[in-house]
Amino acid sequence: MEILRVFNNNVVLARSARGDDVVLTGRGLGFQAKPGQTVDESKVVRTFAPVDGRDVDHLGQLVAAVPPEHVKLAVVALEAAGLSEVVENSPSLLVTLSDHLSFAIKRVRENIRLDYPLETEVGHLFPTELQQARQVLAAVNAESEVQLPDGEAVAIALHLVNVGFTTGDLSYTYKLTGILQQLLDVVGEAYGRRLDNTSISVARFITHLRYLFVRIQSGKQLEGEPSAVGTAIRESQPEAYRTAELVATLLDLRLDTTVTPDETAYLALHIARVVSDPRV
Incomplete structure (x- = not known):
């Protein structure tokens, strides 16, 4: 080679x-x-x-950013949860899950608490993936000296949901690829900069958008009633929320859908993370 x-x-x-x-x-x-x-x-x-359509350079960037021991931890946990086939057939899931576990371990070591308020919604929309995620989390905690909180199962479940982002229709894949680039352009223009598609922060944002496409495609967007999460994010990140509304409007037009307030709020959270990265 x-x-x-x-x-x-x-x-x-x-x-x-x-x-x-x-x-x-x-x-x-x-x-x-x-x-x-x-x-x-x-x-x-x-x-x-990159058998699942992910750009190989983005995949490499993510792999390089994760400590090898955390990649191994993700492999062991997925296999312990009976998801060996996923390890072999979805390399991008393994990488993004490793990245997530690495960041979660760092947060616990630094005593930073992050609550996931969507457990009820995720449990309702994706019960199988949430149950698998709990098994993965249990395996992680059995192998690691750092014990991750139960709420991490919600985030792990969303990683597993992303495995289903395949349609067999290349034209649809091409369409979503074009939309992804358009969304990055919209965010960049809103902040007067050009986003670096090779950066880790942008790669993570792209991963979040892929999750959103999965939920839109399956008709299972996240939605609270009422949305306390959306209100909190709108008040704490007003500029990012306005940009997220632009992104949501564009998705409404391109995918013939209506992006929910909770999805818009989480878009804002990820946009704020991207633009706060000085390397982007």
């Missing part, structure tokens, strides 16, 4: 003998390596192939 890009000492982008671009991980795999060189396959521990 030929190295195409070096992300860090342990993660590289390579082209396989079949001509597929894949992300490879392994201790020291990228150390002093350069594009054009041959991969030392004896160092390869895991291969990530």
Whole structure:
């Protein structure tokens, strides 16, 4: 295999003998390596192939940002929950879940509490995924010295929901890809900057939008009655909320839907996170 890009000492982008671009991980795999060189396959521990439509460079960026031990933790937890097939068939889920677990572990170590107020809604809309998520969380806590709170199962469930983001219709995939870029342009214009599509923050925002597409496609948007979450976010992040309303309006037009107030509120939360990142 030929190295195409070096992300860090342990993660590289390579082209396989079949001509597929894949992300490879392994201790020291990228150390002093350069594009054009041959991969030392004896160092390869895991291969990530973007079989679910994710851009391979974004996938590599996310892999490089997560400590290897947290990727291993996600693998062990998914397999313990009976989701080995997901590990093999959805590499982007493994990466984004690893990223989430890594951030959650960091929050617990720093004594930062984050409540997930949507457990009732997620349990109603995605009961199977929530039950699987609870099994994943139990496996994580059995393997890790840091114990994550029960509420993390809600976020893990949304990662599992994203596995269903496939239609078999390439034209629909192309359409959503175009919409994603348009939404990034709208957010960038609102803040007078051009968002860096290769940044981790933007990649996370794209992941959130993919979750939203899943819920719109399945007719299962998140919605509270009344929405205390939306009110709190609207008051604390007014500029981000106004931008989220623009994004929601665009989605209404492009996908012939009506984005709910709770979905708009969570869009605002992610927009605020993206624009607060000085690297974007």
